[in-house]
Structure formats: structure tokens, C-alpha cells
Amino acid sequence: MKILLVDDHTVVREGMRRLLATAIDAELFDAASSEAAQAVFRAEKPDVVVLDLNLPGGGGLDLLRRLVSEEPRTRVLIFSMHASPAYVMRAMQAGACGYVTKSASADELVEAIQKVAGGGRYLQRDLVADLAGSGVWNKGPKQPLSAKELDILRLLAQGNTLSQIAVQLGSSYKTIANSCTGIKEKLMVERTGDLIRIAIEMHAG
Numbered sequence: 001m002k003i004l005l006v007d008d009h010t011v012v013r014e015g016m017r018r019l020l021a022t023a024i025d026a027e028l029f030d031a032a033s034s035e036a037a038q039a040v041f042r043a044e045k046p047d048v049v050v051l052d053l054n055l056p057g058g059g060g061l062d063l064l065r066r067l068v069s070e071e072p073r074t075r076v077l078i079f080s081m082h083a084s085p086a087y088v089m090r091a092m093q094a095g096a097c098g099y100v101t102k103s104a105s106a107d108e109l110v111e112a113i114q115k116v117a118g119g120g121r122y123l124q125r126d127l128v129a130d131l132a133g134s135g136v137w138n139k140g141p142k143q144p145l146s147a148k149e150l151d152i153l154r155l156l157a158q159g160n161t162l163s164q165i166a167v168q169l170g171s172s173y174k175t176i177a178n179s180c181t182g183i184k185e186k187l188m189v190e191r192t193g194d195l196i197r198i199a200i201e202m203h204a205g
Contacts (some may be wrong), residue, residue, distance in 0.1 A: 001117060003031040004046035006037040006063070007020035007079070008055055012102075016050065016079075023110045032056075034063040041067060048117045051096075053080040053087065060184075061094055077116045079109065088127060098122035121200065149183050152176065157199035 003026045005016050013030045020028060029044055031037035033056050041049065049067060053060035058077070067074045077098040078091045088099050097116045100109055104124050112122040145153065148169070155165045166176045184195050 001026040001048070002044055002046040002187060003028050003113065003117075004040055004044065006034075006036065006051045006060070008030075008032045012052070019106050019110070020113070023106075023111065023122065031057040034059075037063060038066065038083065041070075045071075047075060048113055049076045050079050050113065051054075051076055053078060053082060053091070061090060064091065064094045064096060067197065075116045075119075077112055077122070083127065085127075088123070092123075100124045101127070134197060145183065145186060149186075152179055153195075153199045154184065156196050 001024070003020065003024070005013050005020075005028065007013050007016070007030075010032070013032070017028055017030065020026060026047075029040050029046060031040050037049075037051075037055075039044075051060050051064060055063065060080070064076055064078075067076060074095070076096045077100065078096045079100050079102065080087065080091075081102045083101045083103070091099055098112050098121055100112045100122070101124055102113075108124065112124070115122040151169060152165055155168060159169070162176050162180065163169075163173055166173045169176065180192060180195065184192070187195065187198060
């Protein structure tokens with residue numbers, strides 16, 4: 001596996017190199033700018049790009065869009081100091097497969113890279129509730145997701161049916177189905193399939 005580390009801070013790149021050299025069997029490359037990253041990307045065709053959002057020579061989001069446009073199968077994990085739900089949503093909408101902040105543990109960063117490399121998506125655990133409860137998706141007076149709705153979203157991401165969720169939460173099937181309707185309204189989606197997709201993409205588990 002090839003991993004490209006993109007960060008303008010030498011100490012961060014070196015730290016990630018040391019960590020990943022012992023944790024993951026991979027060939028590591030790094031770049032300090034958008035221009036350099038794109039050159040390495042084209043030359044080495046990495047399996048995963050670990051990308052900071054603050055870069056000289058163009059921001060990380062712009063680079064993310066260029067990489068995904070050039071190669072739609074690109075697996076990009078954002079590794080950023082920004083924990084704002086707005087940053088997370090913009091990155092995921094631009095094509096990122098995961099988002100981890102620089103306050104995450106080394107173990108969680110490794111887990112995120114492995115998840116993304118394996119074709120999955122990953123959102124740092126303590127960002128899930130902030131993102132779903134922030135109102136980023138909402139328009140007008142709609143409210144953020146409640147604790148129960150977050151539980152339903154988490155269980156959907158784990159592959160549970162509505163009947164199974166009802167049993168686990170001690171509710172009736174009808175109550176869970178009605179709650180799902182409310183969640184879909186808040187997240188502005190129409191189908192349960194779209195709701196499950198969002199739950200999985202958020203790694204709400």
C-alpha cells in the first residue's frame with residue numbers, strides 16, 4: 001500500500017512517518033504543498049492520501065477536489081486542526097472518505113487510515129455527535145438530532161433493521177419508524193436508504 005502524507009509542517013509529516021512505519025505495512029511519501037502533493041500523486045498513484053486543510057499554494061479543499069476529479073477512486077483522509085462541523089461537512093461533500101483532527105489519538109489515526117484504505121469511511125468518534133447535532137444540515141427552525149435520534153443513526157450504521165433497533169432501544173417498531181421519519185426531515189433526505197448511507201458515511205458507530 002502507498003500512502004501520501006500532505007502537511008506543510010515538517011514535524012507533523014515526520015511524526016506521521018514514524019508512527020505509520022511501525023503501525024502499517026506501507027510505502028510512505030510526503031509533500032508540503034498542494035503543488036508538490038499533486039506531483040507526487042501523479043507519479044506514485046497512492047492508495048490513500050492523508051491531507052491537511054491548511055496548505056500553501058492552494059488550500060487542502062481545493063487539492064482534494066482536484067485529486068478526486070483526476071481520480072474518482074482516490075481515498076482521502078482529512079487530518080486537520082479544524083474540528084468545526086462546517087469544515088467536516090465541506091470536506092466530506094468535496095470527496096473525502098474520512099476526517100480526523102490533530103487532537104485524535106495515534107491509534108485512532110491509524111484506525112482511520114486502515115478503514116479508508118479498506119474502502120470504508122471514517123469520522124472521528126467525538127465529531128459524530130457534534131456534526132449531527134450542530135444543525136449543519138438544517139434549514140430554518142428545524143432542530144438538531146436528539147440523543148435518541150443519534151442512537152438510531154448509530155444503530156443504522158451498524159446494520160440493524162428498524163425492528164432490531166426497536167428491541168435494542170426498548171421501543172415499538174412504530175416509534176422507531178416515526179423517529180426515522182423525523183431524522184430524514186432534519187437531514188433533508190427522503191429515503192431510508194439515504195439515511196443509512198449518511199449514517200455509514202459519518203461512521204456513526
